[in-house]
Amino acid sequence: MGTARRLILVLIVLIALASSTAYYATEMSLRGVPVRERVMGWLAVGLTSSVCALVMVIIWRSLGKTVQIVRHQLSLLEGSGEVGLIMVDSHDELGMLVQEFNHYLTRIKSRFEQVKLQKRELDIQIRVADVEKKHTEAIIFSISDAVVVTDSFDELVLANEAAERTFGFRMSECYRQPVGQVIRDPQFVRLISDARGENMEHRRRVVEYSGKVEGQPRSFNVTLSGVMDSKGRCNGVVAVMHDVTREKEIAAMKTDFVSNVSHELRTPLSSIKAYVEMLVDGEAEDEQTRREFYDIIQNETDRLGRLIDNILNISRIESGVIRINKQPLALTSVIKDALEVAKPQAAAKQIELIDQLSVVCHQVNADRDMLYQAVLNLLSNAIKYTPAGGSVTVRSVSDDARHLVRVEVKDTGVGLSPEDQAHIFEKFYRVEASKNMAKGTGLGLSLVKHIIETVHEGEMGVFSRLGQGSTFYFQLRLCD
Amino acid sequence: MSKRIMVVDDEAHILHVVSLKLRNAGYEVQTAGDGEEALELALAEPPDLLITDYHMPVMNGVQLCSQLRAHEQLKSIPAVMLTARGYALEPEDMEKTGILTLLSKPFSPRELLAVVQQVLEGNGVAQGAE
Numbered sequence: 131m132g133t134a135r136r137l138i139l140v141l142i143v144l145i146a147l148a149s150s151t152a153y154y155a156t157e158m159s160l161r162g163v164p165v166r167e168r169v170m171g172w173l174a175v176g177l178t179s180s181v182c183a184l185v186m187v188i189i190w191r192s193l194g195k196t197v198q199i200v201r202h203q204l205s206l207l208e209g210s211g212e213v214g215l216i217m218v219d220s221h222d223e224l225g226m227l228v229q230e231f232n233h234y235l236t237r238i239k240s241r242f243e244q245v246k247l248q249k250r251e252l253d254i255q256i257r258v259a260d261v262e263k264k265h266t267e268a269i270i271f272s273i274s275d276a277v278v279v280t281d282s283f284d285e286l287v288l289a290n291e292a293a294e295r296t297f298g299f300r301m302s303e304c305y306r307q308p309v310g311q312v313i314r315d316p317q318f319v320r321l322i323s324d325a326r327g328e329n330m331e332h333r334r335r336v337v338e339y340s341g342k343v344e345g346q347p348r349s350f351n352v353t354l355s356g357v358m359d360s361k362g363r364c365n366g367v368v369a370v371m372h373d374v375t376r377e378k379e380i381a382a383m384k385t386d387f388v389s390n391v392s393h394e395l396r397t398p399l400s401s402i403k404a405y406v407e408m409l410v411d412g413e414a415e416d417e418q419t420r421r422e423f424y425d426i427i428q429n430e431t432d433r434l435g436r437l438i439d440n441i442l443n444i445s446r447i448e449s450g451v452i453r454i455n456k457q458p459l460a461l462t463s464v465i466k467d468a469l470e471v472a473k474p475q476a477a478a479k480q481i482e483l484i485d486q487l488s489v490v491c492h493q494v495n496a497d498r499d500m501l502y503q504a505v506l507n508l509l510s511n512a513i514k515y516t517p518a519g520g521s522v523t524v525r526s527v528s529d530d531a532r533h534l535v536r537v538e539v540k541d542t543g544v545g546l547s548p549e550d551q552a553h554i555f556e557k558f559y560r561v562e563a564s565k566n567m568a569k570g571t572g573l574g575l576s577l578v579k580h581i582i583e584t585v586h587e588g589e590m591g592v593f594s595r596l597g598q599g600s601t602f603y604f605q606l607r608l609c610d
Numbered sequence: 611m612s613k614r615i616m617v618v619d620d621e622a623h624i625l626h627v628v629s630l631k632l633r634n635a636g637y638e639v640q641t642a643g644d645g646e647e648a649l650e651l652a653l654a655e656p657p658d659l660l661i662t663d664y665h666m667p668v669m670n671g672v673q674l675c676s677q678l679r680a681h682e683q684l685k686s687i688p689a690v691m692l693t694a695r696g697y698a699l700e701p702e703d704m705e706k707t708g709i710l711t712l713l714s715k716p717f718s719p720r721e722l723l724a725v726v727q728q729v730l731e732g733n734g735v736a737q738g739a740e
Contacts, residue, residue, distance in 0.1 A: 392694070393665060393694045396694035396715045396716055397621060397694060397715070399715075399716045400621075400624060400694065400715040400716040400717060401621065401623040401624060401627065402716070403716040403717070403718065404623075404624070404627040404628075404631075404716070404717070404718070404719050405623070405627055407718055407719055407720060408627060408630065408631065408719060411719075411720060413630060413631060413634050413719075426623055426626075430623065478622060567667055
C-alpha cells in the first residue's frame with residue numbers, strides 16, 4: 131500500500147476517533163454519567179490517538195530514509211561526474227518515481243557515452259590538426275620568400291619572417307588585422323583583394339610587383355593562390371613573393387657584359403682589319419709606314435688575344451677547369467715583363483711608369499702566365515683610369531716576419547668612392563662615374579682577384595679616395 | 611679647294627688609319643679624340659663632313675651631332691657614324707642629327723671612302739642647287 135494512502139487511512143481513523151469521542155462525551159454529560167467514567171472514555175481516545183501518531187511517525191521516518199538514500203546516491207554520482215542509476219529498495223510511490231527517473235537516467239547515460247566518444251574523436255582530430263598546423267607554419271617560416279596569408283575578409287592570418295622584414299610589421303601584433311592597415315602599399319593590397327575577388331579558375335597567378343624594402347627599390351615575382359573551400363568559394367589568399375631584384379641586376383649586367391665584350395672585341399679587330407686593308411690596297415707608301423702598320427697590327431692582335439684570355443680564364447677559374455702550373459719564380463721579373471708590355475699604353479697617354487721594385491729577388495710559388503696577366507691587368511687599369519700626364523708607380527716590399535711579399539700599383543687617377551671599393555672586384559661591375567673615361571668589360575679586376583686569391587691563396591685589396599688616386603695591392607707567400 | 615673632313619674617335623689607331631686613307635684620297639683631315647674637342651675645332655673652322663664614332667668618352671656620337679646642330683654655322687654638316695655595337699638609329703633621329711650613314715665596326719676604309727665620296731658629292735650637288 132502506498133505511503134499516501136496509509137497516511138490518509140490513519141487520518142480518517144483519527145478523524146473518526148475524534149468525532150466519536152466528541153459524540154460519546156456529549157452523550158455521557160447529557161445522561162449525567164459520573165466524571166470517573168468520562169475520564170475512562172478520554173483515556174481510550176488518547177490511547178488510540180497515540181497509536182495513530184506513532185504509526186504516522188514510523189511512516190514518515192521510512193519515507194525520510196528513502197529520500198536520504200536517494201540524496202546520498204545523487205551526491206556520490208555528482209562527485210564522480212558519471213551518469214549512474216539510483217538503487218532504492220522500496221515499492222511505494224517514491225520507489226516508482228525513482229524507477230521512472232532511472233529509465234530517464236539510462237537514456238541520458240547512453241547519450242553521455244556517445245558524446246564522450248565523439249569528444250575523444252574530436253580531441254584526436256584537433257591534435258592532428260594542431261600538428262599539421264605546426265608543420266605548415268614550419269614550412270612557411272623556413273621559406274626565404276616572403277609569404278602572406280589572408281582570410282576571406284582580407285585580414286592577415288599568417289606571415290613569415292621574410293614578409294615581416296619586407297613590409298616592416300610584426301605578425302604577433304597584427305593577427306587578424308585588415309591587410310590594408312598592416313601593409314602600407316596600396317598596390318600590394320589591391321593584388322590580394324583582386325586575387326580573392328577573382329573567380330580564380332587557374333587558382334594560381336604570378337604577377338610582377340615592385341616596391342621599396344627598407345628604402346631600397348626591389349622587384350618581386352608574386353605568386354597569388356586562392357584558398358578554395360569544397361564549394362569552390364575563395365576563403366583567402368596566399369601570396370608568395372620571390373625577390374628577383376638580384377636576378378634582374380645580373381641579367382642586366384650580363385646584357386651589358388655581352389655588349390661591352392663585343393665592343394671590346396670589335397675595337398682591336400677594327401684596327402687590324404683597317405690596317406690590313408690599307409696594306410693590301412698599297413696605301414702605305416714607304417717601308418717605314420708599312421713597318422709601323424705591321425707593329426700596330428701585331429699589338430692589336432695581342433690586345434685581342436689578351437682580352438679573349440681574360441674572358442676565358444675567368445670562366446675557367448670560376449668553373450675550376452683551368453690547369454694551374456705553379457713553380458718557384460722571381461716575382462720581380464714577372465712584373466718587369468708586364469711593365470715592358472704596358473709601356474706603349476702609358477706612353478700614348480703621357481703617363482709616367484715608375485718602377486720602385488725591390489732589388490731583392492722575391493721568390494714565389496706561382497703560375498707565371500696567370501701572375502703576369504694579373505700584374506698587366508692592374509697596370510693597364512691604372513693607366514686607363516689616370517688622366518694624361520699622371521703617373522703609375524709599382525712597388526714591391528717583403529714582410530719577412532710574415533713571410534710575405536706585397537706588390538702595390540699606385541696611380542694618380544680618379545680614385546674610387548667607398549661604395550665603388552666595395553664592389554670593384556665583382557664580375558661585370560663598372561664604376562659609373564668613370565665609365566666614360568675608358569672602355570672595359572668589368573672583368574679585369576675580378577680576374578686579378580681570382581688569380582691572387584683563388585689560384586695563389588694570396589690577398590688582394592685596394593686603398594683609394596675619390597680624386598686622390600687608387601692603390602691596388604696584392605700579397606703572396608714567399609717561397610721557403 | 612679640297613673638302614675638309616673631321617674624324618672623331620677615342621681610338622688613336624682608327625683616327626690614324628682613317629685620316630691616312632682620306633688624305634691619300636685628296637681630302638683635308640682634322641682629328642679629335644672626343645666630342646668636346648671636336649666641337650671646339652668645328653666652331654673654329656667648320657668641316658664639310660663629320661665622321662664620328664658612337665661610343666666615346668665625354669659624349670657619344672649622337673650627342674655630338676645634336677650639339678653641332680645647335681650652332682647655326684654647323685647646322686648643315688652631314689655626318690657618318692661608326693659603331694661597334696650594332697647601334698641602330700631611327701630614320702627621324704638620323705634626320706634630326708644629320709647622320710646620313712651608319713658604318714659598323716670593324717669597317718673597311720675602302721668602304722668608308724666610298725661613302726664619304728658619295729656623301730660629299732651629293733652634298734656638293736645639293737649646295738650647288740641652292
